[in-house]
Amino acid sequence: MIPLFNYPDLQRRFCEGFTFYPFKALEQYSGFIYKNYTREDHMPNVLDHYSREYEFNDVQAQKLLRKLQQKDIPVTGELLFKLQLSSRQLEERFRSLKRSSAIHRQLLETMDTYHRLLAVYQHNVQERIAVQLSVVPDENEDDPCNIVSVLHIQQVQDVVREFLQSTEVMAIYLKECVAGKRRFAKLILTVEETDNLQELVSLTAQVRSLQDRNFCMLEEWKQQVVLFERRHTMN
Incomplete structure (x- = not known):
């Protein structure tokens, strides 16, 4: 206020x-x-126009915040849960086998590695950014506009890009596993296990798609900040 x-x-x-x-x-x-x-x-009209120069910052922040809260974080949480559940079920069955092959250990290790990566990404990136975006600016601040810097946006984009690369590797691995590619020839899955892995493939694709969209939203935000800074430099 x-x-x-x-x-x-x-x-x-x-x-x-x-x-x-x-x-x-x-x-x-x-x-x-x-x-x-x-x-x-007509100064109020002039001031309204001036205010709109800063609105893009709030608009982009609110769009990204809503997306994180309503889509990204819930889907990531579901994938985390399903990864852990499927991994435990597979591990229990593999232990009951008389002979366990290297592909069994590789599958479990790959799922565990991505689970840890995903958990860190959710906590340190998604949830942290959501908290930062939801903070209401202090009405007594000297600069109420709080324009986000290009460098800050670029840093977030770099993290998203790295996560996308890891997610792409995981998605390909799971698809080949379900499809029974040559390197998975010794991996015999039950129908239930195949269905569970197929669900992981679907959830991984959702997470990847959401992060792709985040990257594009950040790029749009960054370009608006660049334009804003150019205008003020010229002024």
């Missing part, structure tokens, strides 16, 4: 840095304090 200032406060804030108040007839509009030189200078 934007505070409403009395007239002495308006003068003090507008004339900050002066030892006296050289400006009079000050007015407040939303979060702006301005000098009104004519009765019909």
Whole structure:
């Protein structure tokens, strides 16, 4: 909520840095304090236009936050649960076999490695970004616009890109496993296990698609920040 200032406060804030108040007839509009030189200078319209320059930051933040909360984090959580459950079931059956092949150990190790990677990504990236985006700016801050930097967005994109690469490797591995490719010739799965792995393939594809979309949203946000910075440099 934007505070409403009395007239002495308006003068003090507008004339900050002066030892006296050289400006009079000050007015407040939303979060702006301005000098009104004519009765019909349409300053509110000008200030509304100026405010819209900063709206993209809030719009992009809210879009990404909603997506993380409603789609990314729930789907990632489901994949984490299904990975752990399938891994435990496979491990129990493999232990009951008289002879366990190297492909059994490789499958379990691959699933465990990706599970740990996914858990870290959810906690350190998805959930942390969601918390940062949901923080309400302090209304007393000197700069209420809080424009996100290009560098910050690029850093997040780099993390998303690395995760996408790992997810692509996992997706291919699971697909080949379900399809019974040559390197999985010694892996005999039950119908239930095959169905479970197929579900993991589907969930992995969903996670990958969501992260692809995040990367594109971040790229759009970054380009808007670049444009914003260029305009202000020119001004």
